[in-house]
Amino acid sequence: MSKTNSLSAMRRSPSLSRLLLAAIPLLCLIQTVSAYHMNPFFERNANPLPRPARWGPPMKRDSIPLVISNNCAETIWPAIGTQAGTGAGTGGFELSPGNSKSLTVSGDWQGRVWGRTNCSFNVAGNGASNLNGVDGSGAACVTGDCAGVLSCVLTGRTPITLAEFDLAGGTGGEQTFYDISLVDGYNLPMQVIYIPGNNPKLKNIPPNLTNAACIATAGLMSAPAGSGTSGNATTTANPLPYESRQDSKSIASWCPWDLQVKQPTKPGDGVYPYPDDNIQRPIFDPCLSACAKNNLPKDCCTGSYNDAKKCKPGLYSRNAKAVCPDVYSFAFDDQTSTFVIPTGGGWEVKFCPEGRSTNIINTFKSQLGALGQSGLTKAIEDAAANMTIIEEGAKKSGAERVRGEPAMGRGSLGALVVVVAWAVLC
Ligand SMILES: *[C@@H]1O[C@H](CO)[C@@H](O)[C@H](O)[C@H]1NC(C)=O
Numbered sequence: 001m002s003k004t005n006s007l008s009a010m011r012r013s014p015s016l017s018r019l020l021l022a023a024i025p026l027l028c029l030i031q032t033v034s035a036y037h038m039n040p041f042f043e044r045n046a047n048p049l050p051r052p053a054r055w056g057p058p059m060k061r062d063s064i065p066l067v068i069s070n071n072c073a074e075t076i077w078p079a080i081g082t083q084a085g086t087g088a089g090t091g092g093f094e095l096s097p098g099n100s101k102s103l104t105v106s107g108d109w110q111g112r113v114w115g116r117t118n119c120s121f122n123v124a125g126n127g128a129s130n131l132n133g134v135d136g137s138g139a140a141c142v143t144g145d146c147a148g149v150l151s152c153v154l155t156g157r158t159p160i161t162l163a164e165f166d167l168a169g170g171t172g173g174e175q176t177f178y179d180i181s182l183v184d185g186y187n188l189p190m191q192v193i194y195i196p197g198n199n200p201k202l203k204n205i206p207p208n209l210t211n212a213a214c215i216a217t218a219g220l221m222s223a224p225a226g227s228g229t230s231g232n233a234t235t236t237a238n239p240l241p242y243e244s245r246q247d248s249k250s251i252a253s254w255c256p257w258d259l260q261v262k263q264p265t266k267p268g269d270g271v272y273p274y275p276d277d278n279i280q281r282p283i284f285d286p287c288l289s290a291c292a293k294n295n296l297p298k299d300c301c302t303g304s305y306n307d308a309k310k311c312k313p314g315l316y317s318r319n320a321k322a323v324c325p326d327v328y329s330f331a332f333d334d335q336t337s338t339f340v341i342p343t344g345g346g347w348e349v350k351f352c353p354e355g356r357s358t359n360i361i362n363t364f365k366s367q368l369g370a371l372g373q374s375g376l377t378k379a380i381e382d383a384a385a386n387m388t389i390i391e392e393g394a395k396k397s398g399a400e401r402v403r404g405e406p407a408m409g410r411g412s413l414g415a416l417v418v419v420v421a422w423a424v425l426c
């Protein structure tokens, strides 16, 4: 979305703008601009009906489940931003390891979910406690922070892995769009899991067509399965087509050196003999996108670079796509990262899922196209269970490898900046 669109969206949504305005003094404390780059597919195929953003939760008869689960070893603070429709009635909360929170949003909700790490709030939840060393700027969390408050409104500080949803997209509002976006960077592994609900037409959508995952953190990813040409299952209970090439070592260094939020200290006081890629990185290694870091038209595909022919994926997005083939990684790869399915189901967003990154869109492109247009058919169900197709897809995912640093970074990333109110008004 462009700046003007984000402002007009706020005009349409009095409750949201009120909230934002109330929060401006707080938000202005933040030095880093939190910008949010929406997948342009959502806007090109937007529901034409106005859907004012409301805080929520929605009434029971218009509610869709939104479950947030923490499979990480540490506590995280998930956050929810609402762009349109009725939100969950909360913008974030603390979630300890192994726990889930069941929420609801309206059937026409559009918004996003991300995770915050290493937070320390004051008792009221309306500010940082400054006990975690992130003081000075008012931030309560090391990643994903939203002005130091527990309950977020629209988005958080980059880098963040985002789950983006438009539950009632398309001209008739009958399609659900979603993706996992690394356009604003990466902090935590994430999976989006479809909850079919009771609609018989939706109940049988095979999970291996819908449950995209991105695991780009070393040590949290399963090894490739050992049999067949490439193996085929992330977990036996929930088989998915998956990325087949990466291992813990390659995944440890996918983030271009300069884009690491905290670059590890180089040994030997600057006179070290190794390339950056040989330096041990921490397991938790949040990675800014080139756009989030540099905010240049070339990296963000804005201005004269707002053109698919001119704006090419840079090192960050190529590596992001290699470790997580299903993610939205730069402005113009929305065609290879947007899931479109019939509306009606609910969603679980799981942080630190088990298994591996998925390779669903490469594998089932034509089946997903048909599913989004005309719903589930026997042919789609058959294809989803066809091992030959899964194995072929896994082989194709191996084409992309994580690359090392080129002499000169050719970053280009992101598009359509939603510069959130505080960036405009501060
Ligand atoms: C910060 O959070 C990450 C992810 O939850 C965790 O791996 C890491 O250990 C935390 N760091 C500290 C200093 O708590």
Ligand SMILES: *[C@@H]1O[C@H](CO)[C@@H](O)[C@H](O)[C@H]1NC(C)=O
Residues within 6 Å of the ligand: 225, 226, 227, 228, 230, 231, 232, 233, 387
């Ligand atoms: C792949 O799936 C087939 C059919 O479900 C199964 O027989 C085979 O063992 C699986 N291979 C791996 C490596 O998981």
Ligand SMILES: *[C@@H]1O[C@H](CO)[C@@H](O)[C@H](O)[C@H]1NC(C)=O
Residues within 6 Å of the ligand: 206, 207, 208, 232, 239, 240, 384, 385, 386, 387, 390
């Ligand atoms: C895809 O999911 C369906 C439904 O759960 C399952 O029957 C099928 O075996 C899965 N495909 C593979 C290759 O595992």
Ligand SMILES: *[C@@H]1O[C@H](CO)[C@@H](O)[C@H](O)[C@H]1NC(C)=O
Residues within 6 Å of the ligand: 382, 386, 387, 388, 389
């Ligand atoms: C599985 O897919 C392959 C490749 O598209 C096709 O040749 C084969 O007939 C399919 N198998 C079944 C059992 O449908």
